[in-house]
Amino acid sequence: MHESTAVTPISADGHSGHDGNDGAVRIRPLQWADFDDLVKNYYSFHDELESYPDIGLTIDEQKPSMEEEAIWFGALYADFLTKKAVVFVAETVGRVVGICEVRRGARRPVSHVGTLGIAVLKDYRRMGIGEKLMTHTISAARELFEVIVLDVFSVNAGASHLYSKLGFRSMGVLPMAVKRRGRYFDEERMYLLCRKPGYPDK
Numbered sequence: 296m297h298e299s300t301a302v303t304p305i306s307a308d309g310h311s312g313h314d315g316n317d318g319a320v321r322i323r324p325l326q327w328a329d330f331d332d333l334v335k336n337y338y339s340f341h342d343e344l345e346s347y348p349d350i351g352l353t354i355d356e357q358k359p360s361m362e363e364e365a366i367w368f369g370a371l372y373a374d375f376l377t378k379k380a381v382v383f384v385a386e387t388v389g390r391v392v393g394i395c396e397v398r399r400g401a402r403r404p405v406s407h408v409g410t411l412g413i414a415v416l417k418d419y420r421r422m423g424i425g426e427k428l429m430t431h432t433i434s435a436a437r438e439l440f441e442v443i444v445l446d447v448f449s450v451n452a453g454a455s456h457l458y459s460k461l462g463f464r465s466m467g468v469l470p471m472a473v474k475r476r477g478r479y480f481d482e483e484r485m486y487l488l489c490r491k492p493g494y495p496d497k
Contacts (some may be wrong), residue, residue: 320385320386320387322428324375325371325394326381329391332390334368335383336394336414337414339417340352340354341354341358344356348478349478350393351447351454352414357456363365366404371398380396381432382432383432383435384428385427392415392416392418393424393428394412395412397410397432397439397440397443399440407440409436409442410443411429411433411444411445413428425454426460429458433462433487442489444491445458446483447483447485449482462487467483467484468481
């Protein structure tokens, strides 16, 4: 979401597919009507940052304006409609609680590569929602992309385990990749090949 690639507390455990209260979680493609929920969710990540500085979401420390959010969502939805992005959301009790996207690189030489981002609301983590979102998104993205990449905070062992479970492999770690309020966080880059490599003969 936005510049994000992963939310730190995503966990590989739990596969109930329910929100723990009274509603099943439905995974579906992005809709225009999701704008309000997604903006509220994004703002909540900023609030969470106050008490959880190592949240694995690359966001500006200052909340964006509603106008900036409208521009972001408009661009995302346009990419979704033109098949430059695959976007699924998790919905329960009529509210969007998570989003997963794979977006195409802007430049033609890397347009076969998609960057994955995922975000799940705090109260809905560790229920298997992140895994369900990624499974649906990756399945659809295989039709549009040859390679999918993501970045994850190195301290987020649970998310790294989930990504490995879904077939991602580690490319390495970038030390001090993110600086937030005087603290540095290393990031691991991971990749998933959606089809067999077709390297030309040398």
